[in-house]
Amino acid sequence: MTRLCVCRSNLATVVMQLKALGIDDVLHFPFMSPPPAINMMRALELLYALGVLNDDAKLTTPIGATLAEFPVDPCLGKMVCAHACQLMPLEHDSLICVDIGCEKLFVSGELGCSEEILTIAAMLTVPSVYVLPKEYRSGMDRIRRLFGVLEGDHLTLLNGTRDSMCRLSASACSHS
Numbered sequence: 001m002t003r004l005c006v007c008r009s010n011l012a013t014v015v016m017q018l019k020a021l022g023i024d025d026v027l028h029f030p031f032m033s034p035p036p037a038i039n040m041m042r043a044l045e046l047l048y049a050l051g052v053l054n055d056d057a058k059l060t061t062p063i064g065a066t067l068a069e070f071p072v073d074p075c076l077g078k079m080v081c082a083h084a085c086q087l088m089p090l091e092h093d094s095l096i097c098v099d100i101g102c103e104k105l106f107v108s109g110e111l112g113c114s115e116e117i118l119t120i121a122a123m124l125t126v127p128s129v130y131v132l133p134k135e136y137r138s139g140m141d142r143i144r145r146l147f148g149v150l151e152g153d154h155l156t157l158l159n160g161t162r163d164s165m166c167r168l169s170a171s172a173c174s175h176s
Contacts, residue, residue: 010042010043010073011035011040011043012043012046012075013073013074015040015044016052016059016068016074019053019057019059019064020059020065020069026040027040027041047064047074050063050074050075050078052064052068052078072121072125073125076124079117080118119157119158120157123158123161129157129160130144147159
């Protein structure tokens with residue numbers, strides 16, 4: 001017997017939406033097929049780590065309320081939101097959001113890479129563009145190496161998307 005989808009899914013988006021609807025006791029929400037409590041706890045922990053929930057497990061404002069309106073996974077929403085603010089490096093990989101007001105949500109910020117952040121977020125919401133049947137794998141591996149960078153898969157996706165856009169539109173190339 002296969003497990004229900006709700007049993008093996010990341011429930012962070014569901015929990016965040018329930019919180020946005022004003023349902024505080026998500027652990028006892030009357031799901032038709034209730035997910036395991038451990039999955040609900042993981043979702044609550046993730047939302048707390050992202051700053052979507054406060055210590056009382058209430059939706060924070062403005063970040064939690066803003067992310068609840070995004071039609072994407074909370075992690076991707078946080079990435080877009082965090083960039084929309086003015087970001088300032090703290091230490092090695094730490095960033096702090098100086099101004100998270102809703103009016104700043106789609107402002108490029110001082111780093112000037114909103115287009116890149118949104119492109120990466122969009123590419124992460126669709127099936128991988130590098131997955132093909134076996135007979136095409138060697139060609140796809142060769143193509144992936146053309147765009148690959150040591151900094152990671154996200155920039156590889158960005159490079160591949162930029163190249164595709166350049167091939168589709170000469171005006172898109174002028175932004176590079």
